[in-house]
Amino acid sequence: MIENTISSFLSNYKIDHELMPCDPDFADTDAFCENYNIPKENSGNTIIVASKKEPYKYSACIVTAKYKLDVNKTVRKLMGVKRLSFASADQTKSLTNMMIGGVTVVALPEDLDIYIDQNILDLDYIIIGGGSRSQKLKLPTKELSKIPNTQFIEGLGIPLTI
Numbered sequence: 001m002i003e004n005t006i007s008s009f010l011s012n013y014k015i016d017h018e019l020m021p022c023d024p025d026f027a028d029t030d031a032f033c034e035n036y037n038i039p040k041e042n043s044g045n046t047i048i049v050a051s052k053k054e055p056y057k058y059s060a061c062i063v064t065a066k067y068k069l070d071v072n073k074t075v076r077k078l079m080g081v082k083r084l085s086f087a088s089a090d091q092t093k094s095l096t097n098m099m100i101g102g103v104t105v106v107a108l109p110e111d112l113d114i115y116i117d118q119n120i121l122d123l124d125y126i127i128i129g130g131g132s133r134s135q136k137l138k139l140p141t142k143e144l145s146k147i148p149n150t151q152f153i154e155g156l157g158i159p160l161t162i
Helices: 004-013 029-036 071-079 089-095 120-122 141-146
Strands: 019-021 043-052 058-064 066-071 084-086 112-115 123-130 135-140 150-153 158-159
Touching: 004 043, 004 135, 043 066, 043 089, 043 123, 058 066, 058 071, 058 123, 066 112, 071 112, 071 150, 084 135, 112 120, 112 123, 120 141, 120 150, 123 141, 135 141, 141 150
Parallel strands: 058 112, 112 150
Antiparallel strands: 019 135, 043 058, 043 084, 066 158, 123 135
């Protein structure tokens, strides 16, 4: 079960965290923030990105709910591919063993690059997926650097203008 894998990973890497139960109906970012009174700037979206051509390349990216991922410029350059898109739900599930709405950067495949928007380090904490739609992880942002293959990238996210 993915929750056990995540728990083991957090323990093995000594990542300080708080497990937050979540109603699966409120796992998507906007609903989560509204129903649990979480500021969007502290809600992290983990997004799996895939190249459009074989052999497929993947990466995991985190931006807060106040930003959209700069897939076409920043991520494309980081991954060294010409065309990218968000991974489909099936690709995400196959790669991570997690459903959209619960995807986390914790316990991902060892060879997967993880890109995190640099501005997240300015926050005291971030809430990210917990591996399933029924839990989230709250952790001090400095703990993200303990996750293997993690790089903090300036300009990974583009501010939303809503």
